[in-house]
Amino acid sequence: xxxxxxxxxxxxxxxxxxxxxxxxxxxxxxxxxxxxxxxxxxxxxxxxxxxxxxxxxxxxxxxxxxxxxxxxxxxxxxxxxxxxxxxxxxxxxxxxxxxxxxxxxxxxxxxxxxxxxxxxxxxxxxxxxxxxxxxxxxxx
Numbered sequence: 001x002x003x004x005x006x007x008x009x010x011x012x013x014x015x016x017x018x019x020x021x022x023x024x025x026x027x028x029x030x031x032x033x034x035x036x037x038x039x040x041x042x043x044x045x046x047x048x049x050x051x052x053x054x055x056x057x058x059x060x061x062x063x064x065x066x067x068x069x070x071x072x073x074x075x076x077x078x079x080x081x082x083x084x085x086x087x088x089x090x091x092x093x094x095x096x097x098x099x100x101x102x103x104x105x106x107x108x109x110x111x112x113x114x115x116x117x118x119x120x121x122x123x124x125x126x127x128x129x130x131x132x133x134x135x136x137x138x139x140x
Contacts, residue, residue: 006083007083008042009037010045010049011056011076011079011123013031013049013055014049014074014129015124016035017067018121018124020070021070024066025063025066026066027064027065028043028064030064046103048082049083054074054082055069067120071123071124072119072120073119074119074122075115075116076119077112077115086130087112088108088112089103089104089107096134
């Protein structure tokens, strides 16, 4: 399984909204500027996220988007499935050998477990932990 830019940029949108959770709506223009992404492309990605009930849109001069649930209640798996579809490595039904079929199912299930057990809150925390260590310079 290869996650396309849809899934990666969709997670970027959702992480940005999670980082700003409780501070009001965030415009796609601001998200695009912060992450050097195409605003037009982000507009295409936000629609399925809104239709899936993961984000809400707010109209008006200070409008934008915000998460429909707390960051700890939205998983990376939900976002990826909305934008990429089901998690499939190979069509296991076409696999003739039962042992290989079992292997691909176990791999699929392991990937799903990681995605489904990782929340936006987890990703924000990991991102901020990384940012803190990036500033250190080590000399030997």
